[in-house]
Amino acid sequence: MQKVIIKSSVELTREQKLKLETGLNKVASDIDYIIDEELIGGIAIIDGDKTLDATALQDLVDMKRLTDKLVYESMSKGIAIKDIPNLLKERAKDIIDNKLDFKICGKVISAADGVVHIDGLNNCCYGELLLIGNDAFALAMNLTKDSIGAILLSSSSVGYGDTAYATGRIIEVPVGDTLLGRVVDPLGNALDARPAIRATQSRRIEFPAPGIVDRAKVKQSLSTGILAIDAMIPIGKGQRELIIGDRQTGKTSIAIDTIINQRDKDVICIYVAIGQRAAAVSKIARTLEERDALKHTIIVLSTASDAAPLQYIAPYTGAAIAEHFMYAGKDVLIVYDDLSKHAVAYRTISLLLKRPAGREAYPGDIFYIHSKLLERAAKLSPELGGGSTTALPIIETQAGDISAYIPTNVISITDGQIYLEGELFKAGQRPAVNVGLSVSRVGGAAQTKLMRLLSAQMRLEIAHYRELSVFAQFGSSLDDTTKEILVYGAKIVEAIKQPEYSPLGELQEEIYLYAIVNKALKNVTVNRVREFLEAYYKYVVAQAPEMCSEIERDGALNDVNEQLLKKLTSDFVSAFK
Ligand code: ATP
Numbered sequence: 125m126q127k128v129i130i131k132s133s134v135e136l137t138r139e140q141k142l143k144l145e146t147g148l149n150k151v152a153s154d155i156d157y158i159i160d161e162e163l164i165g166g167i168a169i170i171d172g173d174k175t176l177d178a179t180a181l182q183d184l185v186d187m188k189r190l191t192d193k194l195v196y197e198s199m200s201k202g203i204a205i206k207d208i209p210n211l212l213k214e215r216a217k218d219i220i221d222n223k224l225d226f227k228i229c230g231k232v233i234s235a236a237d238g239v240v241h242i243d244g245l246n247n248c249c250y251g252e253l254l255l256i257g258n259d260a261f262a263l264a265m266n267l268t269k270d271s272i273g274a275i276l277l278s279s280s281s282v283g284y285g286d287t288a289y290a291t292g293r294i295i296e297v298p299v300g301d302t303l304l305g306r307v308v309d310p311l312g313n314a315l316d317a318r319p320a321i322r323a324t325q326s327r328r329i330e331f332p333a334p335g336i337v338d339r340a341k342v343k344q345s346l347s348t349g350i351l352a353i354d355a356m357i358p359i360g361k362g363q364r365e366l367i368i369g370d371r372q373t374g375k376t377s378i379a380i381d382t383i384i385n386q387r388d389k390d391v392i393c394i395y396v397a398i399g400q401r402a403a404a405v406s407k408i409a410r411t412l413e414e415r416d417a418l419k420h421t422i423i424v425l426s427t428a429s430d431a432a433p434l435q436y437i438a439p440y441t442g443a444a445i446a447e448h449f450m451y452a453g454k455d456v457l458i459v460y461d462d463l464s465k466h467a468v469a470y471r472t473i474s475l476l477l478k479r480p481a482g483r484e485a486y487p488g489d490i491f492y493i494h495s496k497l498l499e500r501a502a503k504l505s506p507e508l509g510g511g512s513t514t515a516l517p518i519i520e521t522q523a524g525d526i527s528a529y530i531p532t533n534v535i536s537i538t539d540g541q542i543y544l545e546g547e548l549f550k551a552g553q554r555p556a557v558n559v560g561l562s563v564s565r566v567g568g569a570a571q572t573k574l575m576r577l578l579s580a581q582m583r584l585e586i587a588h589y590r591e592l593s594v595f596a597q598f599g600s601s602l603d604d605t606t607k608e609i610l611v612y613g614a615k616i617v618e619a620i621k622q623p624e625y626s627p628l629g630e631l632q633e634e635i636y637l638y639a640i641v642n643k644a645l646k647n648v649t650v651n652r653v654r655e656f657l658e659a660y661y662k663y664v665v666a667q668a669p670e671m672c673s674e675i676e677r678d679g680a681l682n683d684v685n686e687q688l689l690k691k692l693t694s695d696f697v698s699a700f701k
């Protein structure tokens with residue numbers, strides 16, 4: 125490729141060179157810098173047959189030509205000689221202005237709240253990265269005839285009149301293994317007290333979602349280690365499952381437990397914190413580290429004090445980091461905590477950019493910004509390596525209203541939702557999963573045969589229990605069957621309670637479920653249900669290790685094992701005191 129020649133009368137500074145390279149979208153090796161003192165001042169850029177001459181020498185030549193012309197016109201058109209200097213000044217200004225209409229740079233005409241308006245950058249593209257002044261970066265979001273609206277990505281001060289350059293690039297963030305175990309900001313800079321990140325690869329934060337032919341069916345399970353979810357609202361690799369509920373109902377805890385459960389399972393986890401308190405996220409990082417789960421996790425953090433643009437790009441950064449691993453054939457789990465705050469950040473930006481506001485003052489494209497994000501989660505076809513990204517977006521509702529604008533949007537984009545209820549949480553039912561309102565549209569296909577069989581029965585029992593307990597509140601005398609269902613239902617509900625940070629293994633969940641649906645809890649009092657299950661599992665594993673490894677291998681219970689497990693269960697039930 126032919127090099128671009130830049131001539132100047134003096135050696136350019138490093139900073140000036142950098143600006144030129146950015147502005148011209150070239151790297152240093154594409155440019156030959158030549159010093160030519162005769163040029164007096166300014167620079168000339170020669171790119172093949174195109175020349176942009178902004179040297180003082182050229183200005184003199186132009187001025188000479190202009191003066192000659194004016195003197196000639198003064199003779200022929202009757203311009204007074206005394207007017208010539210003024211005319212000269214005016215025309216000279218035109219010439220210089222035209223020259224400065226070097227379209228890769230513009231001028232900041234307003235800057236406030238992380239949004240800048242730029243005049244004169246008329247060849248920039250939507251989503252292009254802009255350099256403002258020496259070190260501030262911005263993202264072009266609004267292109268109009270008169271100006272460009274851009275969102276600032278750095279906190280460096282930007283003022284009226286600063287020069288803005290189009291870089292010809294889309295934002296990229298570092299990706300790859302070096303990020304594992306790290307906490308980074310949405311631009312990929314380290315936020316933990318460890319050395320700067322030296323990634324060899326980077327990836328655009330915006331990337332089209334895989335098309336239909338690129339996808340495969342969701343068929344492997346991604347277990348959360350939470351019995352209530354794995355049994356009744358199972359999640360598959362490549363699925364998008366929404367976690368929705370009021371504030372303080374244990375939404376984050378479910379996501380964190382799921383991350384902890386991926387220890388030693390070869391699933392890379394990404395936790396994207398959007399507009400959260402820094403202290404809360406540092407606690408999460410500590411929790412993960414203590415449980416040896418940080419080494420397979422990357423935390424992308426934008427705090428509540430970060431400007432809206434950073435909060436807005438954070439999930440896209442997370443998605444780009446996830447895609448890198450997914451296209452390398454790995455399984456990834458990504459948590460967006462939470463998309464309600466993301467929607468608010470985007471609303472702020474849109475209002476500052478003076479875009480028309482729609483329902484609840486959100487802009488018209490709020491659905492699209494969430495769908496384009498969540499569509500990037502996928503199970504890839506074997507031809508593309510078979511990697512997957514499972515997304516767990518989180519949405520916070522107000523007073524349990526799941527029919528508000530943002531919740532309904534995200535519900536319709538995802539493949540199901542885990543609905544957490546404040547009332548259940550307060551009543552001590554934790555995790556506070558409302559089984560009736562929760563659903564997983566694709567995860568069932570990923571369950572093992574045994575789990576599917578057992579959980580279908582349990583789901584029915586719980587539904588039955590809930591229905592009857594409503595009637596029981598009327599206080600009418602109940603028949604024996606109803607009483608039995610109510611008493612046993614209360615035990616099932618107790619059995620699916622689970623403290624934080626204590627994920628169960630798949631085998632353990634299956635053994636628990638077997639005991640639950642086969643009425644092993646019949647003679648156990650409610651307050652001893654958990655104790656019973658834990659002891660029962662230990663007993664089964666100790667008595668029949670071979671059967672356990674067969675269940676783990678096949679995900680099913682053959683006739684011989686079924687008889688064995690039945691016998692072990694009845695033995696244990698009679699021995700349990
Ligand atoms: P926010 O709306 O503030 O983001 P959240 O819905 O994400 O809240 P969490 O932060 O996960 O909720 O949990 C709220 C509180 O409930 C925390 O103090 C957490 O320790 C506790 N908690 C969550 N899950 C359980 C559980 N299964 N058992 C006991 N306590 C729990």
Ligand code: MG
Nearest residue numbers: 375376377461
């Ligand atoms: Mg939370």
